[in-house]
Amino acid sequence: MLNTLEREGYQTAIISSNSKEVIKQVLRRHRIRTISQILSSSAIFGKDQLIRKFLKEHRLKPSEVVYVGDEQRDIVACKSAGIKVIWVSWGYDAKELIQSQNPDFLVDSPGEILDIVFEQLK
Template structure:
């Protein structure tokens, strides 16, 4: 069965938000009791999973939802100045021309995503935006999304930039493309065995053509 439904992660996959999120997280370090990241730390953390980063930070798990909420709130103020990943607009346009259903599933807020898409002229490409507040709840959210819309898992694909995106997709047995331009490094992504790893948005079209 060909791929008909393509769902993207937002931060790092569609939107180039990495540096903005690091800046915001550093501003909040004193409030939540962790050390700010130095430039020399960036390459190292790109090789860590979200769980490993949380463990290293020492922030108690019960505080993580409050930290994420603060980061998302501050990101809303900056998001109109951020840009899509280079080549993403062309990819979305090509997928739309092919008649694909395109959506977003993200742990960022729906308000942030909508504001970003409208500012950058990308809103009309997407059939739905699904926000899952928990950073570890993507497999459940993907399953709910598929079941609610009666999507066929064989025709469904998720695209993300983190190891947790790969793990969530594999847990419910859907195809996943990992992208190397986002948060996690290529080495970290490869260790989680994505179905495909791409280095530029145009390569997504090649993957889908191969599967079809």
């Protein structure tokens, strides 16, 4: 999925409460080289601020970005920052918890992410 996005001209970044070093280790372990930037904050509920910083630094409109997350707080942060969020079912929080948060999209496979990105960010 990440390779397809890169081939199609999309850039991917990671915005996380995990440490940059842990994220880099995981990327190296899985030989993922398509991530253009990693933004990290130890503040568990500070993702909306990181998202706003990312948008400002890259001069992006909220409509030009879609966030892929696996936690309830990802949905809350995206709504606060005004960007669309794709929630993935194979992540941290249970689908039953997430449905009441009304993410823009719920997906069960990486292929569904591609479909949404290609439809939403033409």
